[in-house]
Amino acid sequence: MKDTILATRGLTVRFGGLLALNELDVSISRGDVIGLIGPNGSGKTTFFNTISGLVPSSSGSITFEGSDTTKVKVDQLAPRGLARTFQRSRLCLPLSVFDNIAMGAQGRISSTVWHNIVRRSAFHAELRQLTQEVEDLLSKFDHGLAKKVFEPAETLGMIDRRRVEICRALLGKPSLLLLDEPSAGMTHDETNQLMDEILEIRPKFGNPTIVIVEHEMGLIERVTDHCIVLNYGQKICEGKFKEVAADPAVRRAYLGQS
Numbered sequence: 493m494k495d496t497i498l499a500t501r502g503l504t505v506r507f508g509g510l511l512a513l514n515e516l517d518v519s520i521s522r523g524d525v526i527g528l529i530g531p532n533g534s535g536k537t538t539f540f541n542t543i544s545g546l547v548p549s550s551s552g553s554i555t556f557e558g559s560d561t562t563k564v565k566v567d568q569l570a571p572r573g574l575a576r577t578f579q580r581s582r583l584c585l586p587l588s589v590f591d592n593i594a595m596g597a598q599g600r601i602s603s604t605v606w607h608n609i610v611r612r613s614a615f616h617a618e619l620r621q622l623t624q625e626v627e628d629l630l631s632k633f634d635h636g637l638a639k640k641v642f643e644p645a646e647t648l649g650m651i652d653r654r655r656v657e658i659c660r661a662l663l664g665k666p667s668l669l670l671l672d673e674p675s676a677g678m679t680h681d682e683t684n685q686l687m688d689e690i691l692e693i694r695p696k697f698g699n700p701t702i703v704i705v706e707h708e709m710g711l712i713e714r715v716t717d718h719c720i721v722l723n724y725g726q727k728i729c730e731g732k733f734k735e736v737a738a739d740p741a742v743r744r745a746y747l748g749q750s
């Protein structure tokens with residue numbers, strides 16, 4: 493039986509009088525690809541923001557990798573193995589592809605004044621090692637992206653920008669990868685291509701568990717093992733895509749059918 497990598501119990505997030513998450517109990521099994529779906533405003537991004545330490549919960553608990561992470565902040569969750577991408581691109585466009593990805597290696601380069609001046613050769617060795625890792629990562633996508641490692645991110649097309657964001661998330665070899673609307677800003681074909689690439693290179697990173705928030709139901713149906721459906725911050729259904737798509741509560745909430 494698969495173990496649980498992430499669980500929430502009674503997770504509640506209030507924004508003033510609005511209940512964005514309402515007593516949410518969720519269990520995510522290690523190694524699965526999970527689709528987190530629901531109508532606009534149902535709480536999907538708030539769920540991502542809360543479990544990744546960006547938005548504090550109002551009550552309830554979060555357990556990640558067996559530890560209580562309810563109050564753990566975002567910068568402490570990445571080293572524990574939780575990585576994510578955002579709906580809107582979060583690249584620093586004037587910076588190089590390398591710099592954007594290396595941000596995901598926070599704390600890996602010793603950057604004290606003492607280290608950089610007195611132990612210059614050690615600093616250069618760390619930098620060389622990181623550069624090699626970033627180039628290896630980019631070349632796994634196999635689209636000549638590794639050759640653009642020192643070009644500004646603003647010179648890349650949208651699909652390559654998304655690949656760079658995925659590389660930044662994968663650099664720390666996360667056990668849980670949260671993908672917030674990978675299709676945003678891309679065509680249907682590009683989204684499918686990117687998702688295929690992620691699934692293809694996933695075994696090289698220890699098969700991280702993936703949770704995808706996505707409105708493209710064709711993609712969710714094709715790539716997920718299991719789906720969780722939210723409405724008004726509550727879980728209304730879960731199961732295989734075909735099961736949840738046929739559920740009357742989901743059809744009412746999500747598809748606007750009775």
Ligand SMILES: Nc1ncnc2c1ncn2[C@@H]1O[C@H](COP(=O)(O)OP(=O)(O)OP(=O)(O)O)[C@@H](O)[C@H]1O
Binds near residue numbers: 530533534537
């Ligand atoms: N920082 C915030 N302050 C106030 N209200 C917020 C905040 N963030 C989200 N909300 C509200 O919380 C509810 C859930 O929003 P959330 O973005 O999590 O939904 P979503 O399911 O991700 O929606 P979408 O599919 O449109 O991205 C919405 O009513 C939204 O307006």
